[in-house]
Amino acid sequence: MVSKNMLTPQWLIRLEAPEDAHAIDLMQDEAFGPGRFALTSSRIREGVDAANDLCFVGLIDGVIAGSVRLTPIMIGETPAMLLGPLTVSPNYKNRGLGKALLKTAKEMAEKKGIGTILLVGDAPYYAPAGYTQVPHGRISLPGPVDPNRLLAQCLNGAELPQGMVRGGHGEHA
Ligand SMILES: CC(C)(COP(=O)(O)OP(=O)(O)OC[C@H]1O[C@@H](n2cnc3c(N)ncnc32)[C@H](O)[C@@H]1OP(=O)(O)O)[C@@H](O)C(=O)NCCC(=O)NCCS
Numbered sequence: 001m002v003s004k005n006m007l008t009p010q011w012l013i014r015l016e017a018p019e020d021a022h023a024i025d026l027m028q029d030e031a032f033g034p035g036r037f038a039l040t041s042s043r044i045r046e047g048v049d050a051a052n053d054l055c056f057v058g059l060i061d062g063v064i065a066g067s068v069r070l071t072p073i074m075i076g077e078t079p080a081m082l083l084g085p086l087t088v089s090p091n092y093k094n095r096g097l098g099k100a101l102l103k104t105a106k107e108m109a110e111k112k113g114i115g116t117i118l119l120v121g122d123a124p125y126y127a128p129a130g131y132t133q134v135p136h137g138r139i140s141l142p143g144p145v146d147p148n149r150l151l152a153q154c155l156n157g158a159e160l161p162q163g164m165v166r167g168g169h170g171e172h173a
Contacts, residue, residue: 011065011097013104016055023064024057024087031087040143041084041120045071048167053112054081056104058088058097065092068101070109073118074170075139076163080116081109102129106153115158118165120149129153138162 016024028036036042050069058066066088070081083105088098106129109117119126120141123133131151139150139162154160 011058011060011092011095011100013056013058013100015053016057016067016069020057020064020067024067027064027067027087027089028085030090032085036085039120040141040145041082043143044073044082044141044165044167045084046167048072051081054105054108054114056101056108058092058101060092060095060097065089066097066101068105070105070114070117071167072169074163074166074168075116075118075161078115078161078163079169080118080161081114082165082167083117083119084121086119086121098125099129102126106130106155110155114155116152116154116161118150118152120145121151123148123151126151134160140164142166 048071050071054070056068057064068083068086070083073080073082086098086101106117118139119131130153133148134150134152136147138160141150142165152160
């Protein structure tokens with residue numbers, strides 16, 4: 001009998017490089033469609049560079065098969081990171097790459113002293129990676145979001161901040 005492991009090719013996770021951007025764009029288009037730019041989380045990221053040292057790609061057979069990015073945000077007066085998009089190409093789904101990218105992003109964020117990672121996503125997928133629902137009303141986004149999909153994970157002994165989210169670290173809009 002062939003085990004699941006024998007069918008699962010190994011991936012390589014490394015920091016995102018500038019030349020990966022096009023492949024990541026195509027993958028995000030495929031996964032989320034053009035409507036992704038209207039999402040509140042996308043609007044928070046507008047005009048803010050993702051953290052170069054906290055963006056990762058997963059390669060399978062030398063091809064970019066997944067991507068995760070973290071972008072600096074403020075929650076009230078507290079610096080934090082917004083995770084997303086997390087994307088795995090439909091061709092490489094269900095092989096554990098999404099979870100592996102989440103784990104890498106979390107470990108590196110922890111090493112860099114990040115206090116909180118926030119995201120908008122499906123709780124059942126993110127809960128095993130340590131993300132829990134933000135208590136309703138504690139964190140506000142500058143646009144519509146289903147409060148049940150607003151998830152966060154605190155690192156380095158930080159407490160969950162409160163307040164309005166805006167893109168960037170400390171710059172005032
Ligand atoms: C969601 C996504 C990142 C998962 O990546 P992946 O590499 O296929 O996921 P993994 O292999 O790490 O995990 C697969 C497991 O997660 C489950 N899963 C996948 N998407 C899920 C979701 N939205 N909600 C709950 N569970 C989910 C699968 O059923 C599978 O379960 P199993 O391990 O019990 O079989 C990928 O499917 C994707 O890019 N989807 C489109 C974009 C998207 O929706 N991204 C954000 C999610 S809110």
